[in-house]
Amino acid sequence: xxxxxxxxxxxxxxxxxxxxxxxxxxxxxxxxxxxxxxxxxxxxxxxxxxxxxxxxxxxxxxxxxxxxxxxxxxxxxxxxxxxxxxxxxxxxxxxxxxxxxxxxxxxxxxxxxxxxxxxxxxxxxxxxxxxxxxxxxxxxxxxxxxxxxxxxxxxxxxxxxxxxxxxxxxxxxxxxxxxxxxxxxxxxxxxxxxxxxxxxxxxxxxxxxxxxxxxxxxxxxxxxxxxxxxxxxxxxxxxxxxxxxxxxxxxxxxxxxxxxxxxxxxxxxxxxxxxxxxxxxxxxxxxxxxxxxxxxxxxxxxxxxxxxxxxxxxxxxxxxxxxxxxxxxxxxxxxxxxxxxxxxxxxxxxxxxxxxxxxxxxxxxxxxxxxxxxxxxxxxxxxxxxxxxxxxxxxxxxxxxxxx
Amino acid sequence: xxxxxxxxxxxxxxxxxxxxxxxxxxxxxxxxxxxxxxxxxxxxxxxxxxxxxxxxxxxxxxxxxxxxxxxxxxxxxxxxxxxxxxxxxxxxxxxxxxxxxxxxxxxxxxxxxxxxxxxxxxxxxxxxxxxxxxxxxxxxxxxxxxxxxxxxxxxxxxxxxxxxxxxxxxxxxxxxxxxxxxxxxxxxxxxxxxxxxxxxxxxxxxxxxxxxxxxxxxxxxxxxxxxxxxxxxxxxxxxxxxxxxxxxxxxxxxxxxxxxxxxxxxxxxxxxxxxxxxxxxxxxxxxxxxxxxxxxxxxxxxxxxxxxxxxxxxxxxxxxxxxxxxxxxxxxxxxxxxxxxxxxxxxxxxxxxxxxxxxxxxxxxxxxxxxxxxxxxxxxxxxx
Numbered sequence: 001x002x003x004x005x006x007x008x009x010x011x012x013x014x015x016x017x018x019x020x021x022x023x024x025x026x027x028x029x030x031x032x033x034x035x036x037x038x039x040x041x042x043x044x045x046x047x048x049x050x051x052x053x054x055x056x057x058x059x060x061x062x063x064x065x066x067x068x069x070x071x072x073x074x075x076x077x078x079x080x081x082x083x084x085x086x087x088x089x090x091x092x093x094x095x096x097x098x099x100x101x102x103x104x105x106x107x108x109x110x111x112x113x114x115x116x117x118x119x120x121x122x123x124x125x126x127x128x129x130x131x132x133x134x135x136x137x138x139x140x141x142x143x144x145x146x147x148x149x150x151x152x153x154x155x156x157x158x159x160x161x162x163x164x165x166x167x168x169x170x171x172x173x174x175x176x177x178x179x180x181x182x183x184x185x186x187x188x189x190x191x192x193x194x195x196x197x198x199x200x201x202x203x204x205x206x207x208x209x210x211x212x213x214x215x216x217x218x219x220x221x222x223x224x225x226x227x228x229x230x231x232x233x234x235x236x237x238x239x240x241x242x243x244x245x246x247x248x249x250x251x252x253x254x255x256x257x258x259x260x261x262x263x264x265x266x267x268x269x270x271x272x273x274x275x276x277x278x279x280x281x282x283x284x285x286x287x288x289x290x291x292x293x294x295x296x297x298x299x300x301x302x303x304x305x306x307x308x309x310x311x312x313x314x315x316x317x318x319x320x321x322x323x324x325x326x327x328x329x330x331x332x333x334x335x336x337x338x339x340x341x342x343x344x345x346x347x348x349x350x351x352x353x354x355x356x357x358x359x360x361x362x363x364x365x366x367x368x369x370x371x372x373x374x375x376x377x378x379x380x381x382x383x384x385x386x387x388x389x390x391x392x393x394x395x396x397x398x399x400x401x402x403x404x
Numbered sequence: 405x406x407x408x409x410x411x412x413x414x415x416x417x418x419x420x421x422x423x424x425x426x427x428x429x430x431x432x433x434x435x436x437x438x439x440x441x442x443x444x445x446x447x448x449x450x451x452x453x454x455x456x457x458x459x460x461x462x463x464x465x466x467x468x469x470x471x472x473x474x475x476x477x478x479x480x481x482x483x484x485x486x487x488x489x490x491x492x493x494x495x496x497x498x499x500x501x502x503x504x505x506x507x508x509x510x511x512x513x514x515x516x517x518x519x520x521x522x523x524x525x526x527x528x529x530x531x532x533x534x535x536x537x538x539x540x541x542x543x544x545x546x547x548x549x550x551x552x553x554x555x556x557x558x559x560x561x562x563x564x565x566x567x568x569x570x571x572x573x574x575x576x577x578x579x580x581x582x583x584x585x586x587x588x589x590x591x592x593x594x595x596x597x598x599x600x601x602x603x604x605x606x607x608x609x610x611x612x613x614x615x616x617x618x619x620x621x622x623x624x625x626x627x628x629x630x631x632x633x634x635x636x637x638x639x640x641x642x643x644x645x646x647x648x649x650x651x652x653x654x655x656x657x658x659x660x661x662x663x664x665x666x667x668x669x670x671x672x673x674x675x676x677x678x679x680x681x682x683x684x685x686x687x688x689x690x691x692x693x694x695x696x697x698x699x700x701x702x703x704x705x706x707x708x709x710x711x712x713x714x715x716x717x718x719x720x721x722x723x724x725x726x727x728x729x730x731x732x733x734x735x736x737x738x739x740x741x742x743x744x745x746x747x748x749x750x751x752x753x754x755x756x757x758x759x760x761x762x763x764x765x766x767x768x769x770x771x772x773x774x775x776x777x778x779x780x781x782x783x784x785x786x787x788x
Contacts, residue, residue: 046764241777246779295787299782299784303782307770
């Protein structure tokens with residue numbers, strides 16, 4: 001099987017990862033590359049020229065690492081307010097002549113899957129994934145394999161994860177214009193979950209939150225299937241911006257102080273502790289109170305977590321998160337964020353770590369968690385990679401991709 | 405329906421709930437129930453044995469699944485789990501409450517573990533929280549002391565004010581040879597008294613104002629810790645006795661804490677025969693000790709049953725700082741108004757500090773522009 005290349009164009013970084021799933025299920029990583037991204041803000045393209053320039057630079061560097069050209073990538077996206085909705089497909093099995101319940105055959109299952117997939121979405125939304133949930137045979141809920149059962153009606157719940165059409169298309173077009181083929185766009189929250197959740201933990205209810213720079217994505221796995229997914233358009237960039245407004249310091253100073261001294265919890269006993277902020281260009285050096293800084297961060301993070309909680313309370317009110325909460329993404333490294341998570345969700349909260357990885361140090365694998373999950377996703381589809389078309393080959397020749 | 409259309413026309417007194425938590429809290433509430441009939445009382449504990457022996461009929465058992473009806477066994481973690489499992493009950497309890505007075509003993513399991521959780525829920529419900537906690541005796545050992553201190557730290561996160569009653573300070577050296585029973589439960593009695601007096605002062609219309617808002621100012625500004633003293637006397641010389649007892653109260657370290665206190669609330673409850681001279685003779689020596697800048701408020705209540713009797717309380721702040729939450733623009737959190745406040749959210753018209761996001765399309769989510777810092781939208785005052 002050939003190596004899969006996955007690409008993430010994030011608000012803070014462009015990341016690339018190439019790897020393949022071995023027969024024993026472990027992931028062999030062939031190479032990784034990351035570059036500070038430009039022209040992306042809040043998960044949307046702001047300056048297309050610099051975005052495509054950095055993307056080309058990153059692809060070129062990755063090709064150098066892999067010693068071969070890249071012609072197709074999976075694109076990880078969290079852009080455009082990803083949401084999930086459950087649609088139900090319904091198939092009548094009763095024979096018109098006999099009026100008797102019928103046995104369910106493979107074709108019936110395929111047909112109901114097709115029906116559940118073909119749901120109408122609003123014009124401005126684009127379908128990212130359709131994830132099969134439970135079948136229902138007459139009054140029996142929660143059926144996983146209905147084949148050879150007998151019933152008069154077969155229903156299937158399908159969780160559809162969808163994003164904003166224009167945003168997803170813009171990113172796909174950005175990749176197309178590099179030019180490389182964008183095989184599929186994958187929701188980053190789902191990828192993070194696939195990266196950090198072993199099969200056993202997918203069975204118990206676990207919430208995975210990806211705290212990115214531009215958005216906060218989340219997925220709940222329970223009984224081995226995705227129960228709900230969503231995205232809050234708030235990320236680390238917002239915290240930095242809050243700090244820079246609240247303390248009247250530059251964005252770079254805010255970013256640095258957030259990483260070094262920021263905490264998601266306020267400690268009222270630490271009323272007197274101060275932090276010094278070194279001077280930077282036009283901004284002079286300052287002393288600020290730790291309490292001020294942490295009040296700003298805590299307010300933002302508490303709100304973000306509350307949005308997630310509201311969403312899951314609304315979508316799956318019957319799920320108690322017995323598997324706890326796993327945090328991934330840059331925000332997961334913020335001091336006190338796990339304690340805040342425990343406070344809001346009332347269950348243990350820990351750092352999600354990718355597992356079964358070869359060829360990448362554990363510390364780095366944290367940063368590439370989403371991409372690792374995406375490779376697992378690509379493997380689960382087992383789509384044969386498209387061979388590059390003639391036109392692409394010519395274009396590639398012009399752009400100077402190295403050939404095998 | 406007419407109520408809903410004219411919420412401002414209706415009067416509603418602030419509702420005050422006194423909640424005892426754990427064994428100590430339970431007994432304090434028991435003591436209270438004997439004397440106070442007009443208060444809203446509730447008690448929760450993990451120990452079914454204590455509950456069944458209790459005189460309280462409606463005390464609630466928490467953590468059935470966690471402890472199987474035994475006590476928390478001195479483990480705060482067990483106490484915490486017990487209340488987390490039954491948090492819905494607490495939430496329902498707090499919904500119509502404006503001021504929650506929590507009564508508990510720290511150092512054990514249920515009190516130390518459950519109290520921080522309850523205060524957190526109360527904070528979420530926008531309820532004002534006053535904690536009356538007794539600190540363990542010295543003979544209970546260092547570990548219990550440490551547990552109590554730790555619980556105190558966690559309590560501070562969400563409590564408006566904590567009043568600590570160090571048990572060993574309540575017993576003077578001369579009393580140590582007296583029977584232990586009365587001395588050991590003195591702390592519980594004191595907590596009960598405090599809760600009762602506060603409820604009486606706030607719920608009855610005083611002839612001289614001390615209202616819910618004054619108490620709120622006091623609790624929100626006292627930066628966490630308050631001190632409390634109460635005194636009762638009857639007979640001819642009652643005012644002098646009360647005055648002396650307040651000024652030499654062991655919980656105010658023999659009255660030293662009044663000197664230089666930045667904030668103080670005094671409440672007097674007397675019968676119809678209360679004279680101005682009596683009021684002055686109590687307040688004069690207190691005011692003499694206070695610095696000029698002190699924020700002080702006095703409330704006087706006339707209770708027909710208190711003829712020939714006088715009781716007084718003092719709440720003394722240790723520090724005076726601006727509250728961290730700026731809600732000066734809000735109305736008083738009267739419970740009924742809170743329930744009616746499900747209005748449609750509004751976006752602010754002026755563009756307030758969006759920093760580098762000011763040029764991009766606003767991120768509207770749940771009727772709010774998330775690009776505006778949360779602390780601005782939620783009106784959290786930044787400590788400078």
